[in-house]
Amino acid sequence: MEHRSLHLRPLHKLSFEPEYVGAEHAAPDGFYQAPPTVTDKVEVLRRSTEPFEEPARLIGSGAAHLFAEIDQDDTSVILRLWDESPGGKRQLITTGYLKASHRELDEARTTEGDPYHPHARAVPVEPGRIEEYLLRLYPFAATFRPGHRLVAELSNDEPLADAHNSLLPPDAFHLPVGRPVTHEIHRDAAHTSRLVLPFTTATATDGTR
Structure with missing residues (x-):
């Protein structure tokens, strides 16, 4: 197993190749989420790989x-990966x-592809400052067949019912932030927003190596 990075790139893509240009040429991607008192629409930032040319197997964290x-001084960061x-x-x-x-991270317990958050205290976000947020993805196992794509969806809320949540108990969801929040996701050479995933096979996609 080898952790490999899939980088957020322009045109809604995920790529094994990182972004090479600076912030002046790579504008951040953004989304604005209105509170549930205004709308029940959940805004989603979507990125996907090109179709895999060969089976791609992933297992681990x-x-x-x-x-x-x-x-704002706080928000939720929710990421879902799809085949x-x-x-x-x-x-x-x-x-x-x-x-x-x-x-905040416990650096002594954080490893590649497996960040550890102690949740010992809350540290408010400084509005307007670029911060790196590390999300731990729940351990999983999946095989992407040729022609399939890996899709990442980022939001700060989750729909009350969709193809996934409809299978859960009615109270199994995260509370919304409850106020309007604007998120800008930076993806330039100095801010390498990316997924770090546990590939078990050498992987190639059409135009994304």
Whole structure:
């Protein structure tokens, strides 16, 4: 097993190749989430690989390194990974959740692809400052067949019912932030927002190596 990085790139893509240009040429991606008193629509930032050319097997723990700028003193960071078939059918692979104010890490217990948050205290976010947020993804095992894509969806809320949540008990969801929040996800050469995933096979995708 080898942890490999999939980088957030322009045009809604995930790539094994990192971003080479600076912040002046790589504008951040953003989304604004209105509170549930205003809308029940959950805004999602979506990224996907090109279709895999060969079976890609993953097993173990993973992480997301996200460089984000937030205009409030707290937010939720929710990431879901999907296996998407050529016809658009999707299967949930794993999830990760983090309260931004609980971003502190225990460096002694954090390893590649497996960050450890002690949750010993809350540290408010400084609005307008770029911070790195590490999300731990729940351990998983998946095989992506040729033609399938890995899709990552980032939000700060989750729908009350969708293809995944409809299978859960009615109270099994995270509380929304409850106020409007703007998120900017930076993905330039100095801010390498990426997924770190446990590949067990050498992997190639069409145009994404």
